[in-house]
Amino acid sequence: MSALAWGVGSATAVVCFALVMAWRRSLETNAARAERASRPAALRNAELVYMERLFRISTPVGLVAKLDRAYRMPSGLLVLVEFKTRWSNQPFLSDVIQLSAQRMAVMGQTGQSVASYGYVMVKAPTRRALPIPHLVKLMTDEQVVALVRRREDFLAGQVLPRWPLSRKTCLTCAFRAQCDYPHL
Numbered sequence: 188m189s190a191l192a193w194g195v196g197s198a199t200a201v202v203c204f205a206l207v208m209a210w211r212r213s214l215e216t217n218a219a220r221a222e223r224a225s226r227p228a229a230l231r232n233a234e235l236v237y238m239e240r241l242f243r244i245s246t247p248v249g250l251v252a253k254l255d256r257a258y259r260m261p262s263g264l265l266v267l268v269e270f271k272t273r274w275s276n277q278p279f280l281s282d283v284i285q286l287s288a289q290r291m292a293v294m295g296q297t298g299q300s301v302a303s304y305g306y307v308m309v310k311a312p313t314r315r316a317l318p319i320p321h322l323v324k325l326m327t328d329e330q331v332v333a334l335v336r337r338r339e340d341f342l343a344g345q346v347l348p349r350w351p352l353s354r355k356t357c358l359t360c361a362f363r364a365q366c367d368y369p370h371l
């Protein structure tokens with residue numbers, strides 16, 4: 188290979204490398220911009236610290252919880268965010284239970300403080316829809332432990348499930364589509 192051909196080849200490789208790097212940087216920038224745009228306004232100054240991460244504890248009950256996102260506020264407090272795609276633009280009790288279990292698992296595994304509130308971001312299942320934030324108060328650790336123990340009792344057949352006292356409960360239930368309860 189002549190020196191000229193070698194030089195042209197090297198220059199082409201350098202240009203390609205620079206283009207790939209610029210493309211990757213632009214992808215990263217777009218992803219970061221999309222992530223910022225999808226946050227609740229109250230977390231504008233927070234730092235994204237966990238995304239799609241699994242946490243687990245074995246005491247006082249065994250829990251494995253995968254969180255969507257956790258943000259660290261300037262105060263150091265972590266705030267959990269859960270994303271849902273559905274037509275009904277409201278948080279469900281099941282969302283609150285999920286976030287509360289995540290909170291307990293993160294605090295138990297890492298020792299960090301997690302806010303007693305979180306956000307459920309509900310997005311309609313259309314391409315242009317934006318996630319709408321819903322601030323929710325989370326359950327206490329004691330309430331989560333009681334729920335886990337109750338579930339264990341159900342599974343062991345020691346407690347029989349009951350229908351809800353009010354049919355209003357069913358209006359915001361995430362399991363309604365699979366439920367046998369006569370809703371009419």
Ligand code: SF4
Binds near residue numbers: 351356357
């Ligand atoms: S829809 Fe079914 S599972 Fe949900 S609260 Fe009503 S009875 Fe319970």
